[in-house]
Amino acid sequence: MSQPQTTPPDPLTAGAAAYEDAQGDLVQTLAPDGSVTRPGALPDVPTRLHLYRQMRRVRHFDERAWVLYRTGRMGVFPPYGGMEASQVGTAAALTHDDWLFPTYRDTGAALTYGLPIPQTLAYWRTSPHGWAMPQDLKILPFYIPIATQYPHAVGAALAERRRGTANVAMAYIGDGGSSEGDFHEALNFAGALDAPCVFILQNNGWAISVPTRTQTRATNLSRRADGYGIPGVRVDGNDVLATYHVTSEAVRRARNGEGPTLIETVTYRIKPHTLADDPSRYRTDADNEGWDAKDPVTRLRAHLLAEGHLTEEADAALTREIEAEFEAALAVADAFPEPTPAEIVDHVFAEPTPGLRRQRAQLLAEEGA
Amino acid sequence: MTATPPTKTRTLTMVAAINDALALALERDPDVHIFGEDVGVMGGVFRATDGLQARFGQGRVFDTPLAEAGIVGMGIGMGLAGLKPVAEIQFAGFLYPALDQVLSHLGRYRHRTRSRYHLPMVIRAPYGGGVHTPEQHADSPEAILAHTPGVKVVIPSTPADAKGLLLAAIEDPDPVFFFEAIKLYRSVKEEVPDGYYTIPLGQARVVTEGDDVTVICYGGMVEVAQKAAEAARAHGIGVEVIDLRTLVPLDTDTILASVQKTGRVVIVTEAPRTGGFHSEISATIAEEAIEFLRAPIVRVTGFDAPYPPFTSIEDVYRPNPVRVAKAIRQVMAY
Ligand SMILES: Cc1ncc(C[n+]2csc(CCOP(=O)(O)OP(=O)(O)O)c2C)c(N)n1
Numbered sequence: 001m002s003q004p005q006t007t008p009p010d011p012l013t014a015g016a017a018a019y020e021d022a023q024g025d026l027v028q029t030l031a032p033d034g035s036v037t038r039p040g041a042l043p044d045v046p047t048r049l050h051l052y053r054q055m056r057r058v059r060h061f062d063e064r065a066w067v068l069y070r071t072g073r074m075g076v077f078p079p080y081g082g083m084e085a086s087q088v089g090t091a092a093a094l095t096h097d098d099w100l101f102p103t104y105r106d107t108g109a110a111l112t113y114g115l116p117i118p119q120t121l122a123y124w125r126t127s128p129h130g131w132a133m134p135q136d137l138k139i140l141p142f143y144i145p146i147a148t149q150y151p152h153a154v155g156a157a158l159a160e161r162r163r164g165t166a167n168v169a170m171a172y173i174g175d176g177g178s179s180e181g182d183f184h185e186a187l188n189f190a191g192a193l194d195a196p197c198v199f200i201l202q203n204n205g206w207a208i209s210v211p212t213r214t215q216t217r218a219t220n221l222s223r224r225a226d227g228y229g230i231p232g233v234r235v236d237g238n239d240v241l242a243t244y245h246v247t248s249e250a251v252r253r254a255r256n257g258e259g260p261t262l263i264e265t266v267t268y269r270i271k272p273h274t275l276a277d278d279p280s281r282y283r284t285d286a287d288n289e290g291w292d293a294k295d296p297v298t299r300l301r302a303h304l305l306a307e308g309h310l311t312e313e314a315d316a317a318l319t320r321e322i323e324a325e326f327e328a329a330l331a332v333a334d335a336f337p338e339p340t341p342a343e344i345v346d347h348v349f350a351e352p353t354p355g356l357r358r359q360r361a362q363l364l365a366e367e368g369a
Numbered sequence: 370m371t372a373t374p375p376t377k378t379r380t381l382t383m384v385a386a387i388n389d390a391l392a393l394a395l396e397r398d399p400d401v402h403i404f405g406e407d408v409g410v411m412g413g414v415f416r417a418t419d420g421l422q423a424r425f426g427q428g429r430v431f432d433t434p435l436a437e438a439g440i441v442g443m444g445i446g447m448g449l450a451g452l453k454p455v456a457e458i459q460f461a462g463f464l465y466p467a468l469d470q471v472l473s474h475l476g477r478y479r480h481r482t483r484s485r486y487h488l489p490m491v492i493r494a495p496y497g498g499g500v501h502t503p504e505q506h507a508d509s510p511e512a513i514l515a516h517t518p519g520v521k522v523v524i525p526s527t528p529a530d531a532k533g534l535l536l537a538a539i540e541d542p543d544p545v546f547f548f549e550a551i552k553l554y555r556s557v558k559e560e561v562p563d564g565y566y567t568i569p570l571g572q573a574r575v576v577t578e579g580d581d582v583t584v585i586c587y588g589g590m591v592e593v594a595q596k597a598a599e600a601a602r603a604h605g606i607g608v609e610v611i612d613l614r615t616l617v618p619l620d621t622d623t624i625l626a627s628v629q630k631t632g633r634v635v636i637v638t639e640a641p642r643t644g645g646f647h648s649e650i651s652a653t654i655a656e657e658a659i660e661f662l663r664a665p666i667v668r669v670t671g672f673d674a675p676y677p678p679f680t681s682i683e684d685v686y687r688p689n690p691v692r693v694a695k696a697i698r699q700v701m702a703y
Pocket of ligand 1: 144177
């Protein structure tokens with residue numbers, strides 16, 4: 001007979017108290033009140049300010065998306081508010097020579113990497129203008145099918161290594177997605193084939209209505225890396241300096257030919273799954289309790305103010321700058337024309353097949369334009 | 370074929386012609402990479418990649434872990450990043466774990482990114498019956514792929530075609546499935562041009578000409594149809610055998626021209642009956658050339674059941690020359 005197991009409480013779904021218990025596992029640089037807990041891991045001040053600006057930018061996008069959705073000017077949008085440190089700190093560790101494979105939840109990561117706001121808006125408005133990915137960025141459209149981008153990142157990373165570059169590929173997944181076979185195949189491939197990959201697993205506590213404890217018996221998802229012989233790191237996903245620190249280290253390792261890393265960012269989805277979702281059907285206020293106090297933006301803000309790197313005036317100016325940037329981008333996105341029916345059959349092959357040509361002619365005859 | 374076909378030839382089996390094509394592709398384009406299960410040291414279970422790793426190195430030709438979704442998914446990433454992935458799925462019947470990658474991604478990238486990205490990937494897979502393989506090794510899943518927007522489907526029936534079509538598939542900027550009939554790997558030999566040449570995708574081949582019946586087929590069914598056509602010819606029936614060579618793009622012009630001439634159609638595949646590619650051909654003929662038909666179209670196919678792993682009745686499932694000959698008589702007698 002086996003002993004009854006003492007499984008540690010899930011730090012995410014057992015409320016914030018359990019999160020405190022799990023602190024020992026987590027790489028952290030700032031306590032929730034902004035005080036420094038790991039001075040050696042702090043990036044330089046310009047980088048800290050850059051990360052702050054990016055977090056404010058992506059938070060503004062998330063907040064405006066909500067309003068635009070309510071007024072019918074946005075399609076279904078998966079919010080990431082509260083997860084900015086998880087997305088900004090990781091994506092900021094890349095350059096445009098590196099690859100980013102985001103999920104639908106990772107608009108914040110995409111914006112940080114450099115996807116222009118008008119295009120990002122167009123994507124979530126289901127306009128082809130949002131699907132025409134910029135030539136100068138190595139970012140893929142937001143992945144809708146769960147986990148399938150993980151093997152793609154392995155392939156892109158391998159291609160870079162074959163070409164003799166030091167470029168890396170980074171892919172995102174959720175805690176739910178890490179149950180899919182593709183996640184495991186990709187980690188195994190990356191390890192076996194030595195692919196310069198950085199795998200980000202954003203553990204935000206929920207896969208739509210399913211809490212992590214229903215998803216898996218595992219309580220420390222970073223340890224899944226052990227099974228594939230690659231390093232796994234667990235980081236406070238609400239601490240942008242910590243996510244930036246561990247991701248930069250993983251990127252450095254990958255560039256150096258030291259292989260892939262799995263990073264679990266421990267965070268929380270405060271908002272609904274999508275703006276069309278009603279989380280009160282599956283979770284209670286107790287589940288959410290304590291997470292507001294861990295807010296990644298206020299945490300870094302408190303730190304920067306306390307250390308004198310930011311003033312209230314500079315912060316107010318930043319707010320105005322970010323608002324102006326967004327409204328200008330929104331005007332650009334609003335001006336994108338609607339697609340015509342015949343565009344349905346465009347971009348299927350380099351040369352349309354005879355069948356597609358016939359179907360296009362028929363669309364033109366029936367629908368015009 | 371390319372403007373000046375090479376004049377020198379060698380007698381090759383289909384698998385040797387495929388090996389030749391892969392070697393030429395690796396030689397010509399440093400972006401070409403070949404990978405899959407057992408393709409490296411061993412040279413593939415059918416030896417299609419024999420000697421390639423020794424010649425081109427482990428970076429260009431390599432074994433992967435055993436995971437089809439991983440193979441196709443990784444290939445997609447390689448293709449996105451500008452390489453030319455040529456993956457082998459050990460048997461077409463084991464493509465299924467990777468279908469998510471195919472349906473969700475492989476066929477969609479050009480469309481999804483408005484041509485910012487495209488996937489010049491080739492997936493080779495042995496398919497089809499006639500050689501008494503275990504369960505699932507003889508499947509013919511081509512209709513699933515032909516029904517998937519954004520991927521092309523090529524199925525050669527001769528060594529020379531296999532070489533030229535495979536080189537065209539590797540040159541193609543879009544994803545191509547290249548199904549190789551296991552039955553034909555070593556059973557036929559013919560003169561295959563030396564050196565590099567391509568056969569354009571989307572051009573059917575008229576195998577034999579005839580005025581009375583059009584038999585439409587591809588891959589492993591071409592030799593079956595040819596035997597039936599010979600038997601019919603002995604009875605004075607002129608049979609035109611058309612080898613489609615590619616299902617996507619489909620050469621409807623050649624099909625319709627033949628139907629206008631003969632007015633009678635038999636379609637042969639070894640795939641299950643319902644929803645097969647033969648249904649697509651029938652529908653196309655019904656839409657475009659029904660006024661030329663002198664008899665209902667007859668399909669000779671497998672059954673709506675898994676391909677039987679039972680050696681003694683395999684030949685009942687897989688169309689044989691007798692069944693095709695009977696179908697030819699049927700359309701003549703209408
Ligand atoms: C292959 C696949 N199965 C199911 C879905 C439907 N689905 C969309 S989001 C989601 C939950 C994902 O949860 P998680 O991976 O934790 O990511 P999160 O949404 O929390 O960021 C599901 C089941 C899907 N998109 N793809």
